[in-house]
Amino acid sequence: xxxRKIADSTVRRLAMYLRFLEEFxxxxxxxxxxxxLARRAGTTSAQVRKDLSFFGxxxxxxxxxxxxxxxxxLREILGLVRRYRVILIGAGRLAGALATFSGFGAxxxxxxxxVDQDPIKIGKRWDTLQIQDVTRLEAILRAxxxxxxxxxxxxxxxQGLVDRLVREGVTAIxxxxxxxxxxxxxxxxxxxxxxxxLETLSYGLRHRSHA
Amino acid sequence: xxxRKIADSTVRRLAMYLRFLEEFxxxxxxxxxxxxLARRAGTTSAQVRKDLSFFGxxxxxxxxxxxxxxxxxLREILGLVRRYRVILIGAGRLAGALATFSGFGAxxxxxxxxVDQDPIKIGKRWDTLQIQDVTRLEAILRAxxxxxxxxxxxxxxxQGLVDRLVREGVTAIxxxxxxxxxxxxxxxxxxxxxxxxLETLSYGLRHRSHA
DNA sequence: TCCTGTGAATTAGTTCACAGCG
DNA sequence: CGCTGTGAACTAATTCACAGGA
Numbered sequence: 001x002x003x004r005k006i007a008d009s010t011v012r013r014l015a016m017y018l019r020f021l022e023e024f025x026x027x028x029x030x031x032x033x034x035x036x037l038a039r040r041a042g043t044t045s046a047q048v049r050k051d052l053s054f055f056g057x058x059x060x061x062x063x064x065x066x067x068x069x070x071x072x073x074l075r076e077i078l079g080l081v082r083r084y085r086v087i088l089i090g091a092g093r094l095a096g097a098l099a100t101f102s103g104f105g106a107x108x109x110x111x112x113x114x115v116d117q118d119p120i121k122i123g124k125r126w127d128t129l130q131i132q133d134v135t136r137l138e139a140i141l142r143a144x145x146x147x148x149x150x151x152x153x154x155x156x157x158x159q160g161l162v163d164r165l166v167r168e169g170v171t172a173i174x175x176x177x178x179x180x181x182x183x184x185x186x187x188x189x190x191x192x193x194x195x196x197x198l199e200t201l202s203y204g205l206r207h208r209s210h211a
Numbered sequence: 212x213x214x215r216k217i218a219d220s221t222v223r224r225l226a227m228y229l230r231f232l233e234e235f236x237x238x239x240x241x242x243x244x245x246x247x248l249a250r251r252a253g254t255t256s257a258q259v260r261k262d263l264s265f266f267g268x269x270x271x272x273x274x275x276x277x278x279x280x281x282x283x284x285l286r287e288i289l290g291l292v293r294r295y296r297v298i299l300i301g302a303g304r305l306a307g308a309l310a311t312f313s314g315f316g317a318x319x320x321x322x323x324x325x326v327d328q329d330p331i332k333i334g335k336r337w338d339t340l341q342i343q344d345v346t347r348l349e350a351i352l353r354a355x356x357x358x359x360x361x362x363x364x365x366x367x368x369x370q371g372l373v374d375r376l377v378r379e380g381v382t383a384i385x386x387x388x389x390x391x392x393x394x395x396x397x398x399x400x401x402x403x404x405x406x407x408x409l410e411t412l413s414y415g416l417r418h419r420s421h422a
Numbered sequence: 423t424c425c426t427g428t429g430a431a432t433t434a435g436t437t438c439a440c441a442g443c444g
Numbered sequence: 445c446g447c448t449g450t451g452a453a454c455t456a457a458t459t460c461a462c463a464g465g466a
Contacts, residue, residue, distance in 0.1 A: 006418075007457070008411065015410040019389065033425065042391040045425090046459055053427055062424045062466045078410050079417030086409075093308035098405070100304060103389075107406050108413075148412055171419065172412040174405075178230065178314075180253040188415040190408045194309070194385075195318050197401045198297075199226040199289050200219065201359055201383040202319075204399040206290030207217075208382065218435065244447065256447085257437055264449055272443045273446045 010051050014074055016041045017048065021071040033064035083108045085145055089161055090152035091116035091124075091131045094176060098150060099126050112144045117157070134161075141168040148172045155179040162189075221262050225285055227252045228259065232282040244275035294319045296356055300372055301363035302327035302335075302342045305387060309361060310337050323355045328368070345372075352379040359383045366390040373400075 020040045024032055034045040034052075041048070052058055052070075055077050059065045075081055086109050088095045098104070099111050115134040116122060122133050132140060140146070149165050151158055151173060158177035165173060166187055173189045175181060178196075181189050231251045235243055245256040245263075252259070263269055263281075266288050270276045286292055297315070299306045302325050309315070310322050326345040327333060333344050343351060351357070360376050362369055362384060369388035376384060377398055384400045386392060389407075392400050 009457075011411050011414045012407055014414075015407045016391070018410075019406075035425080040391065044459070046461095047457095049425090049427060050458075057427060059426050060466060061426045061464075064425065077414070079413040080410060084409070084413060084416075093311060094305075097304035097308045101405075103406060104409070107410070109406075109409050147416060148409065172416050174408050174412060180227070180251065186419060188412060188419070190412060192403060192405070192408060194312075194403070195230075195314060196223055196226045197385050197403060198295070198315065198320050198359065199229075199291060199318070200222050201385060201399060201401060202290040202295060203217075203222045203225075203288070205295075205358060205383050208397060208399065220435075246447085255437070257439095258435095260447090260449060261436075268449060270448050272448045274444070275447065 006054055010054065011078070013041065013043065013047070013051050015078060017051070018071060018074040018078065018080075021067055021074065025067050025071060030067050031064050032067050032070075034059070037065075080108050083110055084147040085110055085112045086148045086150060087112065087140065087144065087146045088114040088150050088152060089134070089137075089165075091118070091121045091126075092152060095150075095152040096126055098152065099129060109148070112146065113140050115140065137161075137164055138168055141165070141170065146170060148174065151175040151177050153177055217265055221265065222289070224252065224254065224258070224262050226289060228262070229282060229285040229289065229291075232278055232285065236278050236282060241278050242275050243278050243281075245270070248276070291319050294321055295358040296321055296323045297359045297361060298323065298351065298355065298357045299325040299361050299363060300345070300348075300376075302329070302332045302337075303363060306361075306363040307337055309363065310340060320359070323357065324351050326351065348372075348375055349379055352376070352381065357381060359385065362386040362388050364388055 017037055020037060021032070034048040038045045038048045058070050058073055086104070088099055088111055091114050095114060099114060104111065111129065113132060114126065114129050115132045115137055117134045121131050124131050149170050149172070151161060153161060155177050158175065158179050159181060162173065162181050162183060166183055171187045173181070173187065174192065175189055176192050178193055183189055228248055231248060232243070245259040249256045249259045269281050269284055297320050299310055299322055306325060310325060315322065322340065324343060325337065325340050326343045326348055328345045332342050335342050360381050360383070362372060364372060366388050369386065369390050370392060373384065373392050373394060377394055382398045384392070384398065385403065386400055387403050389404055394400055
């Protein structure tokens with residue numbers, strides 16, 4: 001039911017399936033086949049069934065999957081039956097966009113604190129959030145019961161900040177900093193690196209046009 | 212030398228290697244081993260050598276790689292020997308953060324236009340960029356010789372906008388819209404989906420703590 | 423019949439291990 | 445020596461293909 005190691009790619013697809021199931025649910029569709037779900041998610045029906053099979057059998061042969069039931073199962077699998085408390089490390093423009101992005105809240109992630117090192121930014125408000133001094137990071141992490149940290153800083157200070165997060169027990173980090181972070185076993189870091197996405201597109205432009 | 216199909220994961224690592232080579236170069240280090248580069252990039256020396264081997268042999272046995280020379284070769288491979296013209300589709304907060312993010316310019320990507328559909332936003336300026344009406348999209352794409360489009364809209368209008376981009380010959384798209392886009396063969400779409408990153412972290416939190 | 427669930431087959435990606443060159 | 449370059453071995457991920465239940 002909960003096997004040793006599920007591939008990251010599988011987990012990401014589950015999150016996508018959930019999104020599309022919610023869409024189908026809103027449209028009042030109460031049943032869906034692996035094929036329909038696959039088409040929506042840009043994959044194959046076998047992939048959908050295999051992904052789900054790691055966690056159990058949720059479908060009815062000849063019929064497909066019950067949309068709200070499967071959605072609920074995926075929410076459980078993904079751990080989305082509770083809300084998560086998120087801290088933003090860094091208060092630049094990107095952090096501001098993330099802080100005020102209502103989509104996170106809608107999906108169960110609440111930004112509960114923002115910190116920065118810049119005295120000019122500290123004290124300013126973004127909606128109901130006040131930018132706090134990063135020197136108080138440890139106190140904030142404890143007081144706010146933070147589950148997830150989003151790192152939105154330049155590369156240089158990133159590792160030092162991660163060390164402090166880890167020391168306080170944070171085990172889930174989403175980093176926009178363009179550096180490879182060193183973390184101990186048991187700490188999960190996901191990277192979003194926009195420059196690398198663009199460079200990958202650049203590679204494709206060069207090589208597809210020359211093909 | 213330029214083999215048929217290089218894995219996306221390989222291309223992304225090449226982009227990372229380039230970043231670290233530039234770092235080494237700045238520090239005046241003129242030679243680097245696959246092992247040192249691997250350590251910095253969070254991978255293995257065999258992986259580094261294999262990744263590079265798809266494109267040729269750039270190292271010296273017993274010595275390693277010449278830092279500036281390998282960096283230059285990677286820039287060629289990735290197509291970063293020229294600059295790219297980027298359009299932002301959508302003028303929300305995230306787009307604003309991207310538009311004014313100097314990191315893109317530093318890596319060869321120039322934001323040359325921003326469009327939006329909202330009359331309140333149209334005409335406003337972000338630095339030197341003026342937000343234009345999305346109805347003029349086709350004209351702008353032609354006038355500005357756009358290479359890459361970054362889609363920063365809600366999910367609903369995304370597919371329609373992509374269709375228009377594709378019709379005008381855009382073949383490289385970076386999408387922040389939380390939907391799967393349908394594009395013809397030859398058009399390359401990369402996705403950045405922040406909600407899915409967070410949900411993947413959520414999965415890890417749930418399953419590691421229960422292990 | 424239709425569509426799931428799943429072993430088996432296949433393909434893709436990574437790591438090993440060593441020959442060979444500087 | 446030391447470290448690259450690369451087939452071969454291995455591991456991971458995807459796809460096939462079909463038995464079997466609704």
